[in-house]
Amino acid sequence: MSASIQPPAETRFAEELAALAANDKAPRPENWHLSPQAVRQFILGSEGAALTHEWEGKKTKTFITRKYYGETALIERCVVTLLGHRGLMLVGEPGTAKSMLSELLAAAIAGDSKxxxxxxxxxxxxxxxxxxxxxxxxxxxPSQRSLVPSPLHIAMQRGALARFEEITRCQPEIQDTLVSLLSDKALHIPELGDDSVLFARKGFNVIATANLRDRGVHEMSSALKRRFNFETVPPLADKKQEMELVKRQAEALLADSNIAVKCPEDVMEVLVTTFQDLRLGRTEEGTVIERPSTVMSTAEAVAVAHAAALDAHYFGKGTLEPEHLARQLLGTALKDNADDIKKLRHYMDVVVKARAAKSKTWDRFHQARKGIIR
Known part of the structure; x- marks a missing residue:
């Protein structure tokens, strides 16, 4: 069987989870695979320190990589919420790693993010x-044999975490199915008899996600909101951190395809700076620009970096160049709003042109617009 394109977090980071479990001396809540401190370390990394443990019959040292780039306090608040009785609601703009964070928390705490x-x-x-x-x-x-449990049903049985993606995409009456489940931590199954109730084991909880741009699609009821603690996952503001994240994730995607492409620092800086400018509507120099209607998220930047690197590998010389970025940027910045082409053209003709006078890399990026942005 061929390898999966995207294995779950507990598979991708199996060695790291094993290293943390072997070195985890802190108290673990019931049905948690790791202690709260180890969960935080799994997500934020070990800051260069290696953990010694047994792996596949051999003694080895494993570094815990940083997987989420953002404030430490947010991760700690998320873990504390999942220790309590309320669910965790992650909200934010599209592409701010809400689903990834949900997956990482489930993998570290329950050993199953699926x-x-x-x-x-x-x-x-x-x-x-x-x-x-x-x-x-x-x-x-009706019998236990004929019953097909949902992911939430299974999570209640195991004392695990259930993930609910894009909850505001559901109709309000469907969303409110969670109200009694989160309040009573019990699921009634009347078809199996009046007294047939599944009581959740300790460790059970729900992590839900919602996009701020979906606000107004299906507003959550006040009753359901009270069953969750809300945490806003903000876009990455630190350019250095975003560059590191984009480069690391793009290289990981290329490694999965057994492709080696050089990604120069100055080219990656052009990519991340462009995304931050268009995302914020303001440049580092203080120039105000119109933001495109599409989402210029870190996740989109990773997708552009990966596509540009594939372009460089198959149609270039194996080194990521500004021209590759310019070709792939168009498909991200221009989705369904015709006015966005004007905004992108203005950005290229004003901001990028000014930088081109001082930097060869920006100049090549600026020159590459010809024939692409008309």
């Missing part, structure tokens, strides 16, 4: 609670 409900306009009660194998249901009637 118990996911994907919120859509078509999500029903069955997706949240349980459904039935109708062949068995007709043959045998």
């Amino acid at each position: 118990l996911v409900i994907q919120g859509t306009a078509g999500t029903t009660d069955d997706h949240i609670k349980y459904s039935w194998n109708y062949a068995l249901l007709l043959a045998e009637g």
